Amino acid sequence: MCVCVCVCVCVCVSVLQASVRDQKKLLVENGKLKKDIEQLRVQLQDKQRRRTAKALFSTPPPNISPAPTTPVNQPPAGATAAIPTNPPPTASSSHDQRERHSRRRRGERKARPTPDSLSLGVEPRVDVSRLDLRVGRIISVRRHPLAETLSVQEVDVGENANRVVVSKMGAETDLEELQGALAVLLCNVKACKVRGVVSMARLLCCSTSDDVSEMLVPPTGSAPGDRVTFNNFPGDPDRELQSKQRIWELLQPDLQVDCRGVANYKGCRFEVKGKGLCRAPSLTNCIIR
Known part of the structure; x- marks a missing residue:
């Protein structure tokens, strides 16, 4: 009976010792794996940093124009052909x-060309x-004090x-x-001062060479705006x-009232969609100012 107990105790002790040894072995292996993973992570970060630095500081290769496939002038026999050499880089190219490189280091990007810059040389319409x-309704009217x-x-x-x-009205106009x-x-x-009063629009009138003038009238049923x-x-x-472009001055000679009293620009009539044409009340064949 005592022998059996001793055997069981010995077996249990040996099992515990084996499990402890296995645990120690696992802990050692886990420590090694963690160390290896950390080393790999550091190596990967170093490679990424070197790759980024190489991309930032590497200079682009010079552009080499391909040699023509068919020579224009064939050199005479016995003469050595001159070998074309690339011209030295100019100061402007090195500066660019x-x-x-400085923009890349700062993380900046080159500004993309805008549609206006792409259309250089094309004159605006x-x-x-x-x-x-626009159609407007006169709420009040008075003579200018000055x-x-x-x-x-x-x-x-x-x-x-x-x-x-x-606006300039004839002296005979009933305000x-x-x-x-x-x-x-x-x-x-553009809003501007006229004898001390700020004017924010231009009232279109038609006038003859005799300085007879009257307002241009929109069609019946028109509304302000x-x-x-x-x-x-x-x-x-x-x-x-823009005052520098002088658009109004360039267009005004083609703004006229025809023989029927209809306002037009180069034969194209002033129109309020769905309501009709703009006319002069009584004048014909005159200019619009």
Whole structure:
């Protein structure tokens, strides 16, 4: 009986010792694996850093133009052909390379060309579609305090606030009749002071060589803010006409009233879509100013 107990105890002790040895062996192997993984991670990071540095600081190879397949001038027999050599890099090309390298180091990118820069040399269109012509209703009108030939109108052009317009009217014009009337206005001119009063639009009038003038009238049923368009000249108007480009001055000679009293630009009529044409009340064959 005692012998059996001793045998069992010995077996248990040997099993425990074996399990302890196995645990120690596993711990040692785990430590080695962790160490190997850490070394591999460090090596991978070093390779990535070297690859990035090489891409950043490597200079691009010089462009070598291919030799022509068919020689233009065949050298005489016995003469040695001159070997073309690449010209030395100019200061501007080396300067460009340095700028590219510095941008790469800073993580910057070269600005992409805009559509405006791509269209260099192409002149912008100069036609009546660049004018923002709208129907407006004259809310109030009065003589300019500093000029008898000028009048000041407050006009509703379909915006949140009315616009103040300074225009030149004949001395015989009855200003009271203009109040509440519809007119055609050029709304994308730059605001400017006229004898101390800021004018924010241009009232279109037709006039003869005898200085007889009257306002251009939109079709019946028009409302403040309606656009005046031209079938042959589609397009969106400028946000604001630049004074340096002198668009209005270039277009004005072609703005006329024909023999039927209809306003037109190069034969294309002033039209409010779905409502009709713009006309002069009584004048014909005259200019629009």
